Amino acid sequence: MILTNCAACAAPLAHDAPRCVRCETKALLRKTIPVARRVLGESHILTLRMRCIYTEVLYEDPAATLDDLREGVTRLEDVERTARRVLGGAHPLVQRYISLSLHIALNQLHNAVETLAETERTTRRLLGSAHPVTAGIEVALRDARAELSRARRRVRDRRASERSPRGPPLRPPPALAVDDGGLDADVDEVLAS
Numbered sequence: 488m489i490l491t492n493c494a495a496c497a498a499p500l501a502h503d504a505p506r507c508v509r510c511e512t513k514a515l516l517r518k519t520i521p522v523a524r525r526v527l528g529e530s531h532i533l534t535l536r537m538r539c540i541y542t543e544v545l546y547e548d549p550a551a552t553l554d555d556l557r558e559g560v561t562r563l564e565d566v567e568r569t570a571r572r573v574l575g576g577a578h579p580l581v582q583r584y585i586s587l588s589l590h591i592a593l594n595q596l597h598n599a600v601e602t603l604a605e606t607e608r609t610t611r612r613l614l615g616s617a618h619p620v621t622a623g624i625e626v627a628l629r630d631a632r633a634e635l636s637r638a639r640r641r642v643r644d645r646r647a648s649e650r651s652p653r654g655p656p657l658r659p660p661p662a663l664a665v666d667d668g669g670l671d672a673d674v675d676e677v678l679a680s
Contacts, residue, residue, distance in 0.1 A: 509544055516541040530573040535580065538566045546592045553599050553631055560592045560638055593638050600631045 516537060523534040545551060545559035567589060570581045607624045614621050 509548055513541070513544045513548075516544065530569055532574070532580065535566055535570050535573075538562065539580075542566065542592070546595045551595075551599075553596075553603065553627070556592070556596045556599050557634055560589070560596060563589050563592055564641065589642065593635075593642055596631075596635050596638060600628070600635050603628050603631055 520534070520537050520541060523531070523537055527534050542559045542563040545555050545562070548555065551559075567581065570578065574581055576582070603624070607621070607628050610618070610621045610624050
């Protein structure tokens with residue numbers, strides 16, 4: 488077995504392919520989603536699922552930039568709006584997959600902002616506050632914090648709109664019998680915070 492690194496994201500590979508599964512998935516979905524939209528339509532469940540998988544690939548990439556995370560959250564919110572309109576808020580795709588994925592993406596965005604804040608503190612300490620690199624990081628950090636705040640507000644508003652007329656929030660359907668590698672525990676943690 489040859490151990491190399493992915494040409495696109497530097498992830499370790501256990502074979503001699505030029506790219507890892509994540510990068511291959513991203514490239515494949517970039518080609519097939521427009522075809523699915525054209526052939527099946529924007530609101531077909533397979534198109535929606537493909538778009539969800541693409542956003543997951545975007546924000547689960549360890550080499551993802553802050554822009555990739557923002558794009559993932561924006562695309563996921565767009566898919567959620569379409570799925571709610573077409574399938575209804577009680578559909579399992581909307582309740583479980585999209586809503587929980589949105590919370591995970593929000594958590595990833597929060598982690599990226601924290602990393603950027605740490606980078607800003609280190610740069611300020613090493614280069615000083617007057618250095619142009621420090622100033623650029625400060626601007627990026629301010630923008631990232633504003634984006635995170637907007638995303639949190641959208642999630643909070645979405646939660647409030649999901650409440651039933653009687654008061655308590657609607658609960659997603661019971662877990663599907665799918666081995667998700669412990670994702671449910673992580674999702675419960677994110678939702679609890």
